[in-house]
Amino acid sequence: MSDVMLIAFRHDAHKFTGESHEDASEEFAGVPVNQSVPEGADSDAAALSRPQHKQEQTVPTHNDHYRLSLLTGETAYDPGEFSRATIESEVADLIGVEDAQMVHERWLTSDVAAAFNESVYHPYTSLKYHTLLVAALLDNYLDGNEFADLRLIVDPPGEVVPFRTVFDGDRFAFRIDAEDGDRPSARLGSRPWRSWASAWNRLTAHPLDTDHHKYDMTLDANLRRMQSWSTALQYVEDYAEWRPDR
Amino acid sequence: MEARPMTEIQQVLWELRMDYIGHPYYVSGNAILHALGHHLDPETHAAVSASHGVFVPGQFGAFPEEHTQSGIRPYLGSGLPEVEAYDDLFLQREALHPWLLDTRARDALNTHDLRVHGGHPTLAHETIMGRREDQRKQQQTTKWYVHAYLHANDPTVLPLGEDVLEGLQFGGKRNYGYGEVELKDTQMVSLDELDYSRLEDAETYLVELVTPFVLESEYPNAHDQDVPWWWKEDRRNLREREEKVLMQREVYNLQTVDHGQVVAYEDDRPVETAKSGILRVGSHSKYGFGELRVKPVEPCSNQCQDSEKNPKVTE
Numbered sequence: 013m014s015d016v017m018l019i020a021f022r023h024d025a026h027k028f029t030g031e032s033h034e035d036a037s038e039e040f041a042g043v044p045v046n047q048s049v050p051e052g053a054d055s056d057a058a059a060l061s062r063p064q065h066k067q068e069q070t071v072p073t074h075n076d077h078y079r080l081s082l083l084t085g086e087t088a089y090d091p092g093e094f095s096r097a098t099i100e101s102e103v104a105d106l107i108g109v110e111d112a113q114m115v116h117e118r119w120l121t122s123d124v125a126a127a128f129n130e131s132v133y134h135p136y137t138s139l140k141y142h143t144l145l146v147a148a149l150l151d152n153y154l155d156g157n158e159f160a161d162l163r164l165i166v167d168p169p170g171e172v173v174p175f176r177t178v179f180d181g182d183r184f185a186f187r188i189d190a191e192d193g194d195r196p197s198a199r200l201g202s203r204p205w206r207s208w209a210s211a212w213n214r215l216t217a218h219p220l221d222t223d224h225h226k227y228d229m230t231l232d233a234n235l236r237r238m239q240s241w242s243t244a245l246q247y248v249e250d251y252a253e254w255r256p257d258r
Numbered sequence: 259m260e261a262r263p264m265t266e267i268q269q270v271l272w273e274l275r276m277d278y279i280g281h282p283y284y285v286s287g288n289a290i291l292h293a294l295g296h297h298l299d300p301e302t303h304a305a306v307s308a309s310h311g312v313f314v315p316g317q318f319g320a321f322p323e324e325h326t327q328s329g330i331r332p333y334l335g336s337g338l339p340e341v342e343a344y345d346d347l348f349l350q351r352e353a354l355h356p357w358l359l360d361t362r363a364r365d366a367l368n369t370h371d372l373r374v375h376g377g378h379p380t381l382a383h384e385t386i387m388g389r390r391e392d393q394r395k396q397q398q399t400t401k402w403y404v405h406a407y408l409h410a411n412d413p414t415v416l417p418l419g420e421d422v423l424e425g426l427q428f429g430g431k432r433n434y435g436y437g438e439v440e441l442k443d444t445q446m447v448s449l450d451e452l453d454y455s456r457l458e459d460a461e462t463y464l465v466e467l468v469t470p471f472v473l474e475s476e477y478p479n480a481h482d483q484d485v486p487w488w489w490k491e492d493r494r495n496l497r498e499r500e501e502k503v504l505m506q507r508e509v510y511n512l513q514t515v516d517h518g519q520v521v522a523y524e525d526d527r528p529v530e531t532a533k534s535g536i537l538r539v540g541s542h543s544k545y546g547f548g549e550l551r552v553k554p555v556e557p558c559s560n561q562c563q564d565s566e567k568n569p570k571v572t573e
Contacts, residue, residue: 063360070363073388073397082366085387136366209354213518216495222516223500226282230379233282234369236353236518243365256374 016050016154017112017175020147021119023049027077027128027139028103041104053150056159057142059204060241062134071135077128080135082243083250087135088127099124113174119144120172120180126249130242138246144178145241148188151175159204161190163197164211166219179245181252184219186245206239227255265450267536268417271338271350272404272426272439273316274383279375279436280429283353283517284469285311285404287546288503293426294418305415309538310469310546311406311428313381314350315367319357324456325349330359336403338443343453344532348551350405351468353518363387367400375431404428404439406546407447409537417446449536454529460554463523465489465531468549470501470514472542477503477510480541485515488525496521503545512542520553528552 025045026036036046048054058064069075078089102124109115119125125140151174152162167177167185179186188200196217201207212218212235220228231251238244252258280289287308295303319334321327324345331339334349334357341347349357358364371382385400410416420441429437457463474482485493499516502509525531535550537543 065360068361070361071366071388080363080366082369083372085366085371134363136363209518214520215497217497218516226378230282230370230372230381233353236283237355237368237370238365239354240365247369257377 015112017147017151018043018110018115019047020049020053020150021112021115021143022107023047023054023146024130024139024143025103025107027130028099028124030077041100041108043108043110045107049146049150051150051153053146053153056149056204057145057241058130060145060200060206060208061137061142061243062131062206062240067131067133069133074135075132077132077139078135079127079129079138079246081250082136082247083254094127116144116147116175116177117172119147120177126246134240134243136243136246137240138242141178141242141245144245145188148176148178152188152190157190159200160202162188162200163190163192164200164215165189165192166196166215166217179248181249183252206241208238208241208244209236212236212244227257266413266416266446266448267407267409269338269341269405269407269443269445269447270423270441271314271336271443272311272406272423273336273442274402274404274437275440276435276438277373277375277383278381278429279378279431282370282379282381283310284313284546285406285428286503287311287406287544288505288542289428290406290408290426291545292504293428294422297422297425298418302415305410305412306418307409307411307537307544308546309407309549311404312351312353313370314355314403314405315358315385316401316403317367318359318362319355320359322349322357326453336401336442338445341445341447341452343456345456347447347452347536348468350403351549351551370402375436378430380436403442417444420444449533454532457528457532457552457554460528460556462555463528464520464553464555465523465535466520466551466553467515467517468535468551469538470499470512470517470547471550472501472512472514472540472547473498474513475503475510475541476512477505477542483540486539488523488531490522490524493521501547503542512547514547523552528554 022045025040078087080087106118106122128139129135130137130139130142165187167187169182169185171185173187176189177185177187196215198211198214220232222229222232287310290308290311314335316333316336318332320330326342326346355368358368371385373380373382383402387398424441426439427437497516499514501512501514503512532552538548540548
C-alpha cells in the first residue's frame with residue numbers, strides 16, 4: 013500500500029526538472045519517479061483542475077512550469093531562490109523518503125511544490141495541490157470508495173488524515189473522504205470535473221467568518237468564482253500568507 | 259382599478275471606472291436603490307425594486323448550452339445579449355460565469371484583483387494580465403461590469419432614462435471617487451413573453467439561490483420568513499449567513515440562507531416559481547434578496563456530458 017502511495021507523490025517529478033512526460037527519467041535522487049498512477053487517480057485529479065480537451069497556452073507570456081499566482085499575478089520563479097541545485101535538493105527531501113505518510117506530510121507543508129504548476133498551459137494551477145488530490149483520490153479508490161461517494165470535508169487545523177488531507181492551514185484543513193463524521197462537507201459530484209466553486213458553495217458550513225470579516229468575505233467571494241481545484245486550494249494558502257490584518 | 263401585473267424588468271450593465279470598496283459578493287440592491295435615490299423623485303423611487311448587482315468580467319465567452327443563442331462572442335461580459343428564454347436571464351448572474359472560455363486563464367480573469375485601502379480589501383476595477391517588461395503589447399486588460407435589473411409596481415415607471423442610470427457610485431469612500439460606474443448598456447425584458455419550455459419539459463428540478471434569502475430582519479415591521487415549503491427536506495442543511503443592510507443611516511442585521519446553495523424543488527408549478535424567483539421572494543426582496551433560479555434536472559448533466567465528450571489526458 014505504502015509503495016503505491018509513493019508512486020502518487022513521485023509521479024510528476026519531471027515537472028520540477030523541466031523534462032517532458034515522454035522523456036522523463038525513471039529515477040530521481042535514487043528513487044523511482046514518473047511512473048503511472050494506478051486506478052486512474054492522476055487523470056481524475058487532472059480533470060478537477062484543468063480542461064481536458066485541446067491543450068493550448070492560456071497565458072501567452074508564460075510557458076514554463078513556474079506557477080503564476082492568482083493573488084499577485086507574479087511568477088513563482090526567482091533566479092536567486094530557484095537554482096537548479098536548490099530545487100533538486102528540496103525535491104529530493106520531498107519525494108526521496110520511503111515512509112509514504114511522512115512524504116504526505118511534507119507535501120502538505122511544501123513551498124517548492126507550490127512554486128510549480130501542474131501544466132504549462134494552465135500556469136495558475138498548482139503542482140502541490142494536484143499531487144495531494146492524486147494521493148487522496150488514489151487512497152480512496154484503493155479502499156473501494158468510488159468518486160461519486162467522495163466529499164470535500166472541513167477538518168480542524170492540524171488534523172491530518174493520512175493521504176486524504178489535501179490542505180492543512182492555520183485555521184482549518186480540507187480532506188477528501190467518503191464519511192464526513194458530521195463535519196461540514198459537500199459531495200464532489202458524480203464524475204470528476206472542474207467543480208471547486210460548486211463544492212464550496214454546497215458546503216453545509218464555511219470555515220470562514222463571512223458574517224463579520226471583510227478579508228474572509230473577500231476570500232469567500234473569490235472562491236465562489238473558481239472552477240479549478242488546485243488553483244483554489246493554492247489560493248487559500250496564498251491568501252492566508254498575504255492577509256495584511258493578521 | 260385592478261393593478262396590472264408587473265411583467266417587465268429593465269436590465270442594466272454598468273462599467274466600473276474606479277476601484278470598489280464595499281460588499282465583495284455583489285453590489286446590493288439596497289445600494290443600487292440608494293444611488294438611484296439621488297436622481298429620482300420620491301414617488302418614482304418608492305415604486306422601484308432593484309436586484310443585487312453581480313460583478314462580471316468583460317471577457318470573451320461562449321454561450322452556455324441552455325442559452326437560446328450559441329457560439330463564441332468577443333466580450334460577452336461587457337454587453338447585454340438578447341433575452342428570449344428564461345435561462346437567458348442568468349447568463350451574467352452567476353459568480354462562476356461558466357461562459358468564460360477555457361482557451362484563456364478563466365479563473366484568473368474571473369477573480370477580483372485585490373488592493374488594500376485603509377486596511378480594507380478593495381476590488382480592482384480592472385485586471386491586467388500577461389504583462390512583461392519586454393512584451394508590453396501582450397498584456398490584456400479585463401474591465402469589470404456590474405449587472406443588475408430593476409422592476410416596478412407601477413408600469414409607467416420603467417424604463418428609467420439613461421440620465422438617471424448614469425453617474426452613479428457604489429460602495430464606500432464615494433467622496434474619494436471609489437465605486438464610480440458608467441452606464442454601458444440597458445434593455446427591457448418582458449417576463450411574460452419569455453420561453454419557459456425547458457422548464458415545462460422536465461420532471462424534476464433544483465432551486466439555486468442566486469442571492470441570500472432573508473429569514474429574519476432587525477428592520478422594523480419586516481416579518482420573519484420561513485424557508486418556502488417547496489424546498490425539500492434537506493433545507494435543514496442550508497448554510498446561513500448574517501448580512502447587514504443600511505437604511506436611513508441605520509445598520510440592520512439580517513439572518514439569511516446563504517446564496518449559491520442548491521436544493522431539490524418539491525412542487526409542481528416550476529414556471530410560476532421561476533417567475534416569482536426572478537422578482538424575488540421573502541422580506542427585503544425589494545432590495546435584491548431572495549432571487550432564485552429553477553433548474554431542470556436532466557438525466558445526464560452538462561458536466562458529465564463534458565467529461566464523456568473529452569478524452570482523458572494525463573501529462
